[in-house]
Amino acid sequence: QVQLKESGGGLVQTGGSLRLSCAVSGGAFSNYAMGWFRLAPGKEREFVSAINWSGDRTYYTDSVKGRFIISRDNAKNTVFLQMNSLKPEDTAVYYCAADTRLGTVQAASEAYGYWGQGTQVTVSA
Numbered sequence: 001q002v003q004l005k006e007s008g009g010g011l012v013q014t015g016g017s018l019r020l021s022c023a024v025s026g027g028a029f030s031n032y033a034m035g036w037f038r039l040a041p042g043k044e045r046e047f048v049s050a051i052n053w054s055g056d057r058t059y060y061t062d063s064v065k066g067r068f069i070i071s072r073d074n075a076k077n078t079v080f081l082q083m084n085s086l087k088p089e090d091t092a093v094y095y096c097a098a099d100t101r102l103g104t105v106q107a108a109s110e111a112y113g114y115w116g117q118g119t120q121v122t123v124s125a
Contacts (some may be wrong), residue, residue, distance in 0.1 A: 009119030022096030
């Protein structure tokens with residue numbers, strides 16, 4: 001059973017930074033594409049970023065390009081999301097997810113079969 005656990009969320013002022021981590025256990029992490037999604041109050045779950053199994057291909061939603069950086073450490077079974085220049089509109093619960101299929105990286109949440117419990121990120125104005 002693949003398990004994911006996020007950490008690193010918190011309260012930060014506008015313009016600040018946070019680094020989210022997602023530790024994965026119980027599976028072949030180095031084979032998986034990994035994604036970050038977020039859910040804000042009153043909104044639908046939104047794709048944020050994804051990374052392929054080797055880490056050499058990354059993807060971002062337009063609103064975070066140039067501010068967020070996704071990376072992974074396959075030796076530590078961990079994926080990261082470095083969030084810089086945070087804005088109040090980035091406030092949400094952030095979830096990491098694992099796509100255990102062997103295929104192209106997807107932005108659609110339906111492609112991800114395993115999810116973490118989420119970590120709250122709050123950006124104050």
